[in-house]
Amino acid sequence: MRIDVITIFPDYLNPLREALLGKAIERERISVGVHDLRDWTHDVHRAVDDSPYGGGPGMVMKPDVWGEALDEVCAAQEVTPRLVVPAPAGRPFDQKTAVRWSQDPWLVFACGRYEGIDQRVIDDAATRMPVEEVSIGDYVLVGGEVAALTMIEAVVRLLPGVLGNPLSAEQDSFSDGLLEGPCYTRPEVWRERPVPDVLRSGNHAAIARWRRDQALERTYHRRPELLSALSEGDLDKADRKQ
Numbered sequence: 001m002r003i004d005v006i007t008i009f010p011d012y013l014n015p016l017r018e019a020l021l022g023k024a025i026e027r028e029r030i031s032v033g034v035h036d037l038r039d040w041t042h043d044v045h046r047a048v049d050d051s052p053y054g055g056g057p058g059m060v061m062k063p064d065v066w067g068e069a070l071d072e073v074c075a076a077q078e079v080t081p082r083l084v085v086p087a088p089a090g091r092p093f094d095q096k097t098a099v100r101w102s103q104d105p106w107l108v109f110a111c112g113r114y115e116g117i118d119q120r121v122i123d124d125a126a127t128r129m130p131v132e133e134v135s136i137g138d139y140v141l142v143g144g145e146v147a148a149l150t151m152i153e154a155v156v157r158l159l160p161g162v163l164g165n166p167l168s169a170e171q172d173s174f175s176d177g178l179l180e181g182p183c184y185t186r187p188e189v190w191r192e193r194p195v196p197d198v199l200r201s202g203n204h205a206a207i208a209r210w211r212r213d214q215a216l217e218r219t220y221h222r223r224p225e226l227l228s229a230l231s232e233g234d235l236d237k238a239d240r241k242q
């Protein structure tokens with residue numbers, strides 16, 4: 001997978017070079033390009049924003065600068081990129097989106113700041129490639145870079161050979177529509193709190209049932225709406241997976 005990020009703060013994307021993601025780059029599971037939007041400015045001030053038409057607070061990112069940047073970064077290759085625009089007004093990003101995008105050969109993230117990017121940039125790009133405006137939650141950030149990092153990590157961890165144990169991705173929260181239950185490791189008793197007996201019983205069927213029940217209970221208390229979204233068939237699938 002090829003990933004490109006366009007931003008006015010390239011250093012914000014340095015975490016991509018660390019740990020799991022850094023290893024994915026070293027192992028050539030992904031190639032990452034980070035591009036400074038100001039490279040496509042032509043004025044002495046390297047301006048990337050301007051006042052909003054219609055008035056209102058803040059500034060809007062300029063279409064001409066973004067247009068040139070996307071033309072160059074997304075220049076036609078044998079494959080077409082998916083353009084992702086992190087935005088508070090975007091569709092919610094979730095595990096299903098991460099799984100879907102993990103099948104893509106090329107993702108380009110356009111990180112906006114200020115009040116956002118001139119809408120015509122998105123409308124123009126959509127004539128040449130799939131474009132998705134996506135939110136990582138119901139809150140506003142200063143820029144799209146942190147959201148891009150979040151989404152890139154959620155996607156890249158699903159790629160073959162990135163996680164040490166591929167089962168991790170299959171069994172983590174949301175993979176079967178439920179939240180993951182509690183986990184434990186040594187010591188057996190810590191500050192007078194023992195590990196649940198069932199986990200030390202060696203009875204794999206009982207352990208699987210206990211884990212599923214814990215996942216159902218946690219989902220019921222913390223995210224009941226996820227349960228109502230699950231069909232009977234999904235719940236049976238969750239049952240079989242445990």
Ligand SMILES: COC(=O)c1ccnc(N)c1
Pocket residue numbers: 086087088112113134135136137138139140141142143144147
């Ligand atoms: C500037 O971008 C944001 O504020 C943003 C992006 C993605 N998700 C959000 N919840 C906010």
